[in-house]
Each structure stands twice: as structure tokens, then as C-alpha cells.
Amino acid sequence: MKILSRLVSILVYVFLYAPLAVMIFFSFNAGKSTSVFSGFSLRWYVELFTNDRTIIECLVNSLKLAVASSLIATVIGTVAAIGIYKLKNKYLSGAILTVNNIPMMNPDIVTGVSMMLLFVFTGALLGLSEKVNFTTLLIAHITFNIPYVVLNVLPKLKQSDVRLYEAAQDLGCTPVKAFFKAVMPQISGGIAAGLLMAFTLSFDDFVISYYTSGTDYVTLPVYIYSLVKKTVTPDIYALYSIILVAILALLVVYNAILSRADTKKGN
Numbered sequence: 001m002k003i004l005s006r007l008v009s010i011l012v013y014v015f016l017y018a019p020l021a022v023m024i025f026f027s028f029n030a031g032k033s034t035s036v037f038s039g040f041s042l043r044w045y046v047e048l049f050t051n052d053r054t055i056i057e058c059l060v061n062s063l064k065l066a067v068a069s070s071l072i073a074t075v076i077g078t079v080a081a082i083g084i085y086k087l088k089n090k091y092l093s094g095a096i097l098t099v100n101n102i103p104m105m106n107p108d109i110v111t112g113v114s115m116m117l118l119f120v121f122t123g124a125l126l127g128l129s130e131k132v133n134f135t136t137l138l139i140a141h142i143t144f145n146i147p148y149v150v151l152n153v154l155p156k157l158k159q160s161d162v163r164l165y166e167a168a169q170d171l172g173c174t175p176v177k178a179f180f181k182a183v184m185p186q187i188s189g190g191i192a193a194g195l196l197m198a199f200t201l202s203f204d205d206f207v208i209s210y211y212t213s214g215t216d217y218v219t220l221p222v223y224i225y226s227l228v229k230k231t232v233t234p235d236i237y238a239l240y241s242i243i244l245v246a247i248l249a250l251l252v253v254y255n256a257i258l259s260r261a262d263t264k265k266g267n
Contacts, residue, residue, distance in 0.1 A: 020244060023237045023240060023244075024244070025037070026237050027045070027234055027238040027240075027241045028040050028042065028044075029234050047235050048238050055223065058218050058219060061218060061219050062219045062220040062221070065202060065217075066141075066202040066203040069145055069198065070202055072138075072142050073141075073194075073198045074149050074191060074194055076142070076146055077145070077146045077150045078149060080149075081153035081154045081157060082153075082157065084097065084100075084150070085158065100151075101147060103147050104144075108205075109207050111140075111208055112210065115140045116132065119139075120132070130214055130216075131214075132212055132214045133213075134213075134214070136213070136214075137212050137213040137219075141202045141208070144208060145202060148201065149194035149197075149198055150194075151194075152190045152191070152193045152194035153187055155190065156187040156190030157190075160187060164182040164186070165178050168181050192254065196250070196254060200247070206219075206225060209221060210222055
């Protein structure tokens with residue numbers, strides 16, 4: 001039974017990570033083929049930063065959008081989590097959490113189309129020439145990021161020691177100062193996790209971005225989708241290999257910070 005369970009685990013991991021390994025492998029292909037390896041070369045990495053200006057521009061657009069939406073969503077989501085935590089009525093807090101979970105359970109295409117209709121309707125009422133643009137795209141990303149931040153921060157609030165907050169106030173801190181001195185360090189891990197998740201989801205999103213963005217601001221997933229009808233060259237593999245390495249490095253740093261924080265708490 002143990003051998004079977006290990007075999008299943010190995011097959012699952014192979015199924016999950018084999019495409020990533022193939023992508024990284026062919027990003028070093030000397031030829032244009034994405035199926036026949038012609039030899040090791042850094043050609044596509046060089047061309048990525050010298051010739052493919054459109055891809056780099058779309059990458060920068062995605063990074064700007066992800067950073068802005070994740071930061072705003074983290075602030076709003078943290079405040080919302082605190083508000084839910086402070087509610088005394090458990091039925092009301094349960095109802096709010098149910099509403100909070102709807103964007104996560106809702107299919108992306110439903111969220112994207114409904115937001116597009118809302119933005120078009122609002123733009124028509126205001127007489128705007130462009131119904132969807134960067135602003136509507138940012139609002140859409142903030143909207144679907146907030147629930148993930150709430151779900152990461154709320155458990156940390158429930159695990160926090162209320163007595164520290166009360167003690168800080170007894171020692172002369174204002175409620176706001178007591179929160180930043182006593183509560184914030186206890187929930188910082190949840191805030192960081194929510195921020196990272198919001199950034200990743202925003203950077204990766206295609207469906208909602210496709211319906212809520214205009215022609216003046218194209219994100220990387222939307223641009224990659226437009227290349228599907230053409231021949232995909234290994235420079236796309238090179239780009240996403242770099243992104244994968246960057247995300248892995250970010251996760252390593254994040255886990256190192258959490259481990260150091262846990263070690264300090266243990267001491």
C-alpha cells in the first residue's frame with residue numbers, strides 16, 4: 001500500500017512539474033522549434049531583451065497592475081478582516097464571509113463579463129468615450145483580490161492575543177498605536193501571505209483582464225493569448241522561465257522570513 005501511495009504521489013508531481021521542466025528546457029533551444037531540440041543556446045534570452053519590446057512592455061504593464069492592485073487590496077482586505085473579527089454577531093459575520101467567498105467560487109468568466117457590463121453601463125451614463133481602460137482593469141483586480149487577503153488575515157487575527165492589545169492601551173497607547181504595536185506584528189504573516197497571493201493572482205489573470213481592459217493597456221497574459229493563433233517561439237519560454245525562477249526566489253525569501261519570525265517567537 002505504501003509503494004502504491006508513493007507511486008501515485010510521484011505521478012502527480014511528474015504531471016504537475018513536467019510541463020515546467022519542458023518549458024525551461026526548450027527555452028535554451030538554439031532553433032525556433034518548440035518540440036525539436038537543436039542544441040543549447042541563450043539565443044532566446046538575448047532576443048527577449050533586445051528585439052521583443054512588445055513582450056517587455058506587456059510584462060511591465062502586468063507588473064504595474066499586480067503591484068498596484070495587490071497593495072490596495074491588501075489594505076482594504078486587512079481593514080475588512082479586522083471589521084469582521086470585531087463583529088459580535090456571529091450570524092452577521094458568517095453572512096459577510098459568505099459574501100466574501102462568492103468572488104472566489106464564481107467562475108472567472110462570469111466575474112469578467114458582469115464587471116464589463118457594469119463598466120460599460122457606468123461609462124455610458126457618464127458619457128465616457130472609453131468604457132474600459134486601466135482604471136476599470138485595476139478596480140476589477142482589486143475586487144477579486146480582496147477575498148483572498150481577508151481569508152489570509154482573519155485566521156491570524158483569531159490566533160492573536162487580545163490581551164497584548166489591551167495591555168498596550170493600558171500603558172498609554174492610543175487604539176491605533178496599540179494596533180500597530182501589538183496586533184500588527186502578530187498578523188504580519190497573514191498580511192504578507194495575502195499580499196503575495198493577490199500579486200500572483202493579479203499577475204496571472206487572463207479572463208477578467210480580457211473583458212475589463214481596453215486597447216491602451218495590454219497585460220502579458222492577454223498578449224500571450226493573441227499569439228496562440230501564430231507560431232509561438234521559444235522566447236516566450238525564456239520569459240516564463242525567468243518569471244518562474246523569480247517566483248521561486250520570492251517564495252524562498254518569504255519562507256525564510258517566516259522561519260526566522262517563528263524562531264524568534266520560540267525564543
